[in-house]
Amino acid sequence: MVRPALPALADTGTVLELAYWPGIRSLAPTTLATALRTGDDEARSNGLTNLAAGTWTLGPWAWRDTVRRSRFETGEWFSVHHIQTPTGKSLRLYVNFERPAVRTRIGIDTLDLLVDLVVEPDLSSVRWKDEDEYAHGRRLGFITDQDHRLVEQARERALGLLQGRAGPFAGPWPTWTPDPTWPTPELPDGAAQVAV
Template sequence: MTYWSPGTTIEWIYANDHDKPTVRPMTVVRDDADGLVAWLAPGTPLLKAVLRDGRELRHAGPVGMFTEPRVLKRDIWHGTGILKVAPAGKPWSVWYFWGSDGSFRGWYVNLEDPHTRDYEARRTTTQDHVLDLWITPDREIHWKDEDELEGAVQAGRFTQARADEITATAHQAVADIEAWTHPFCDEWESWTPPAHWPLPPAPDLIRAG
C-alpha cells in the first residue's frame, strides 16, 4: 500500500452521474493503514456542480437536484476549514467543523463510496450517498437529508433497495459513534493546521469535466 506524505496536496473528488464532479484540493495531514486525514483550508479554490443559473443544487428541490442540468463552477471554500477523515474500510468520511472563533462545532458523517485513489494524479475519488449524520460536541446524533435520499429514489439516482442499504449503513455509523470508535476517539477536534501550509492551487476545469 502506498501512502501520501503529510503536506502533500491532493484532490478530494465527489463524482456523480452528470459527469460534473465536485473537486476540493486539500492538504494531507496523515495517511496510513487507519485511513486518510486531509485539511480543506478556508479560501481554497475549488470546483463544484451548480445549476445552470449558478444556484446551488438544493435550490432545485429534493428531486430536481438530481435531474436538473448542471455546470461546473469555479469557487472558493467560504466557510471555516474542515478536517476530513476517511477511515479505512468504511463507506463514509467524518468531517470536523469549527466556528469562526475556533471553537469546535461538531462532527459530520458523510455517507459515501469507499475511496479510489490515483496516486500519480494525487486524487481520491468517491460518490456521495446523500444521507448524512450530524453529531454535536455533546455527542447528540441528528439525521440529515432524508428527504433528499427520497428524492434521489424518485429521480432514479438510487433504487429503493440501494436507498435501504444506505440507511442501513447510516445505522452502522451510528453504532460506531455510540461506541466512540476511530476516528471519533482520536481527538482531532483539538488539531490545528500548520501556519506555513500554503493554499493548494486551483483544480483543472478541463480535466475535471
C-alpha cells in the same frame, strides 16, 4: 465533487485525514454550488434532477466560513468531518454518506449520497439531515437500489461506531488550525477536463 490535493494530516494508506479552510477551491456540480451560494431550494432541487439525468457539469467552488478536518477510510460509504470556526471553536461532527472516496492524480473524488448525520462535538446527541433529499434522490433514480442497501449498512455501521465510541469516534477530535505558512492548495490546470 473533485477536491484538490489537500494537506494530509494523516495517511495510513487506508485512512486519510485532510484539512480544509476558507479559500480552498474544488470542483462541484454547478447547480449545487449555486444553491449553496444563494440558499435557493429550487436550484438545489434542479441540481438533483440534473445529477439523476447525468446532465450536470462541474464548476469551481471555494470552501468558506469554517475549518474542517475530514477522515476518509478506504472502502467506507461515509466520511467523518470535524467542523469548527476559523478560531478553533468546535461546531459539530458531520457524517457524510457517499460513495467511497477514490484517490486520483489531482486529489480525491467522491459522490455525495445526500443523507447526513450531524453529531454534537461531545457526541451527546445526533440528528439526521436531508432525509427528504435522499428520498427524492431515490425517486429520481440518482441513488440506486444497490446504493441504498450500501448506505443503509453504512448508516448502521456509523451509528454502531458512534455508540461504541470506536473508529473516528474513539476520542475527541482535537481542534485544528492551518499552519499560516501553508499555501492554499490549488486545483491543477485542466482539472475540470480530467474530472469528467
